[in-house]
Amino acid sequence: MTEAGPRPPRRVAITGLGVVAPNGIGKEAFWHACISGLSGIRSITRFDASALPSRIAGEVTDFAPAQLGLTPDEYQHVDRGTQFAIAAANLAMMDAGLADPLSEEERERTGVYIGAVMACAEEGEGIWRELTDNGTRQFAPLDTAMISASLLMPHASAACIAAHHHLHGPSMVIATGCSAGADAIGQAYWAIQEERVDRMLAGGADSAISPLGVDVFCVMGALSTRFNEEPQRASRPYDALRDGFVMAEGAAVLLLEDLALARARGAHIYAEIIAFTSNSNAHHMTALPANGAPLQQLLRQAMQEADIEQQQLDYINSHGSSTPPNELAETAAYKAVFGDYAYQIPISATKSMIGHTQGAASAIEAAVTALALDQQIIPPTLNQEQSDPACDLDYVPGRARPTRIDVALTHSSGFGGVNSALIFARPDWTQQHGR
């Protein structure tokens, strides 16, 4: 170290986006759907859900793995969630202009962090059913033919992305409930700041629209049951008729990069990450307290870390899961933290269009937040029909809103009580503000 003392930490840019979502695959299709307010929620087709009280989900349709660059080995031998992850990573690499092979040195300094909640659950359930004939007999001995490469490997998504692109930097899966994708992005941001790596593929992926995957949330009373006949109306964050979240599947992977490196190669910069912060409810496994106290603290801490005033926050992409208590707690937290300004910040919930994609959710929401900054448009919250008097903020109902956005925050509240927030800024804004 020189006598000049510590250098400021490296800055981190988002230079590639890959999305596999129920309302669109690929950045263009997905973003078009989001700003057009197109829902990807429909009746469940992945299994016969007639015996369940919630029979709708955000399913990814028209997933064509070969077209998305997956090898036959990948699309024949790994589970669906892992395939989504690989596809999203491929899309992100192409979008970042890194389709040409990286040098060995670059690959040693590129890693993969992926968030997941129910990785390998659907496959595990499938093999359990086969071996026990749906629970009616003792376990039959396994047959090698039944075993996929990714069976019982919840870390497969990160390992397979690393293998696909020959990336020798750190890799892992993070399973902090619904904040998992944001946590993977946040940890990747730290890893670049700490100079462990120069680039990271970071995001989330999950696919568990199976009898077990859906029923575990049905029996908790967490899923929407009111709109089985009108699936697209079911996910309605902040609306008075909301009655639970909608199960979904998907993936999003972001290419994060040392800002100086991104600039040097002339990469398109969607946004710069200026804060990642995380805390824990210590209250309940699935719910925030009604006043949203941990979320209040999270928002304050994130703004402090980003070194911004509340009036500088132009957009919030919320957790907005469409469960009655969540949106009460969120709204209470916004009011407690922002005071009157809470009424002026546009807030929108991506889950209103695609449901809750589990470990992918907060990564998809990070992608939306980056795109909103890049395109200067806020995607809407769907299904704002009957206002809930306790949820009286500006949730950008129904229609996308072009507006100036310099700084945006996305936050998520996970299963297991973890809350995480990321703050992104437009690259010229950070430059103008002497950062």
Place this chain on the structure above:
Amino acid sequence: MVDDNKRRVVITGIGVVAPNGIGKEAFWQATHQGISGIKLVRNDNVSAATWAAGSIPDFVAEDYVERKLLKRTDRMTHFAFAAMQEALADARLDIEQEQPQRVGAVIANSLGGIDYVMRQLQTLYTKGPRFVSAYTAIAWLNAANVGQAAIRYNIQGYCKTPINDAVSGLDAMGMATSALRRGAADIILTGGCEAFLHPLILQALSYQGQCATTSDLNAYRPFDRRAAGLLLAEGASICILEDYEHALRRNAPIYGEVLGYGQTSDADGLRIPSESGKYYARAMQLAMREGNVRPEDIAYVQLDGRANPSSDRGEAAALRVALGNELARIPLSVPRTTIGHAYAAAGAIDTATALLALKHGCIPPTINCEDPDPNYDDLDLVRDRARAMNERRVVLIGARGIGGANTVLALKKGS
């Protein structure tokens, strides 16, 4: 690294639940004497023979978890609770005196609450969806461990759940160290837990070449001519990782300091660790560089010792590259041979082993390597019997996982 004046991270408490000992004292007594905790396990619901594995049949969950919570949590969480309780007491930490927002938890896990979810699957398919326990998700999913820990100890800070096959317990140490160095917390309960000794899991992992299925209690033989895979285990360990200044202020006992963490990937797909040690060597070098550790500082290296011939060759190759000529003077050991491999718990138990070894000045042995493979004649493997440690103060701990992850942690003996 960015800042030489960054905060230092020390370990002030240890808790262990292992097949050869519940509690760190019992565990250390067994481990340093090379006493195995491998037993025959069986499950009458499965048409399969008995298997040798590191099970913990004498673990009494009721001793650590209140009755109501017991039914809403899985065995993995019970292990974690026992390890946490011991680690906090060992660290003489009155957690209620801490600022809750400055306390975190990072608990690794791989396969979630297997017992719990398998029982609920049976219910789902034989009785119907309405009969499934409302607590299934919160008992089964990996985040259950940090979530329940947070509620029990009012932990309101940084909480994470790494999943990374057999290396995630060490990754947890690395993540917590980063968070503490950045000032995101003062104290982090860090470790891993695993409870997956179900015959279905054993069979599946065995088919994937991940473990041996045998009734030979001594079958886990790394670097032996007969090496034919590892034996699985269950268990947990939690270490209290703490900001050094914070530990000093409260006069905490200090086992050691985390000097460095390195993680790389072979990036060769979902297969057992390869015979190329190239990226594993790089992980060792990264951990050493971060901690300013020279090979001549190393008291011993605690190996991954997977006991697959190709993985062992890769590990030896990595050691030769990373430690060079000094390798001949560095003792090596796989104390985990006494308990089997508990995946996400393993890296955490290995960390506890290394800290206890430093404390007692004693390198615990590798057992079952009775017919050493001559390919490793240049490796000084501590076999059969513990060996007194020399004056060096640093231990490297290595781990490799299916899918190519290599993680290395460098620890130094505390004050």
